Amino acid sequence: MDIRELISLDDVMEELGLGPNGGLIYCMEHLEDNLDDWLNEELDNYLDDDYLVFDCPGQIELFSHVPVLRNFVEHLKRKNFNVCAVYLLDSQFITDVTKYVSGCMASLSAMVQLEVPHINILSKMDLVTNKRDVENYLDPEPHHLLSELNERMAPRFKKLNKSLIELVDEYSMVSFIPLDLRKESSIQYVLAQIDNCIQYGEDADVKIRDFDPDGDGDNE
Numbered sequence: 001m002d003i004r005e006l007i008s009l010d011d012v013m014e015e016l017g018l019g020p021n022g023g024l025i026y027c028m029e030h031l032e033d034n035l036d037d038w039l040n041e042e043l044d045n046y047l048d049d050d051y052l053v054f055d056c057p058g059q060i061e062l063f064s065h066v067p068v069l070r071n072f073v074e075h076l077k078r079k080n081f082n083v084c085a086v087y088l089l090d091s092q093f094i095t096d097v098t099k100y101v102s103g104c105m106a107s108l109s110a111m112v113q114l115e116v117p118h119i120n121i122l123s124k125m126d127l128v129t130n131k132r133d134v135e136n137y138l139d140p141e142p143h144h145l146l147s148e149l150n151e152r153m154a155p156r157f158k159k160l161n162k163s164l165i166e167l168v169d170e171y172s173m174v175s176f177i178p179l180d181l182r183k184e185s186s187i188q189y190v191l192a193q194i195d196n197c198i199q200y201g202e203d204a205d206v207k208i209r210d211f212d213p214d215g216d217g218d219n220e
Contacts, residue, residue: 001039001042001045003027003031006030006031006034006038007027007030007031008027009023009024009027012026012027021059021061024057024059024062025061025062025066025068028057028062028066028068028069029066029068031068031072032068032071032072035071035072035075039075040079043079048080051200052081056069060106060109063106063109063110063113063114064109064113067113069113069114070113070114070115073085073114073115073116077116082198082199082200083116083117083198084116084117084118084119084194084197084198085110085111085114085116085117085118085119086119086121086194087107087110087111087118087119087120087121088121088123088179089103089106089107089120089121089122089123089176090122090123090124091122091123091124091125091127091128091134091178092124092127092128094122094133094134094137095133096152097137097145097148097149097152098149098152098153100137100140100145101145101149101164101165101168104168105164105168107120108167108168117197117198119177119190119193119194119197120175120176120177121176121177121178121179121190122134122137122138122176122177122178122179123179124179125178125179125180125186126180126181126182134178135178137176138175138176138178139175139176142165142166142168142169145165145168146161146162146165149161149164149165177189177190177193
């Protein structure tokens with residue numbers, strides 16, 4: 001399905017004289033007004049066990065200032081969808097602790113707003129030249145983050161730094177899954193984490209041949 005069949009950002013910007021961010025919010029609010037009509041008609045084209053991926057805009061305003069995406073998610077849940085939010089952070093953005101914490105705060109705003117199972121992914125790992133710099137932030141120790149943050153910030157920010165790191169740690173935000181599109185195992189691992197969050201496939205009928213109580217079968 002394509003939201004541009006319902007409304008186009010280019011048309012909104014041209015006709016209403018809005019900028020990209022204002023125009024995008026207008027488009028998303030228009031989508032919100034048409035959840036029961038246009039979106040329901042689109043969803044009716046899929047089966048109950050279909051696996052849908054919604055590619056959402058990346059503007060943080062949609063997660064922090066307006067309830068559009070939250071209402072979108074709630075609508076899907078009312079339609080009996082199991083929903084999981086997958087937050088992608090560009091791995092090339094993670095070059096020091098200040099940018100890492102900034103990325104965590106942006107992800108946290110989405111987590112608090114949407115209130116659904118949430119997975120954080122470091123994307124574009126295949127484009128990173130020095131992977132060791134990124135790997136240091138995959139699952140860092142909070143006290144190491146705080147120490148590094150204090151070294152980079154003025155002394156007057158120590159209390160703020162401590163509060164930020166405690167917040168990141170409390171919400172288990174210091175855990176990112178790296179995604180390297182060149183490696184099938186990396187893609188499979190990310191998909192497995194998402195499947196686990198939405199319990200995908202758990203309603204499927206158990207195949208008898210998958211379990212051999214006598215141990216005489218060929219399956220292992």
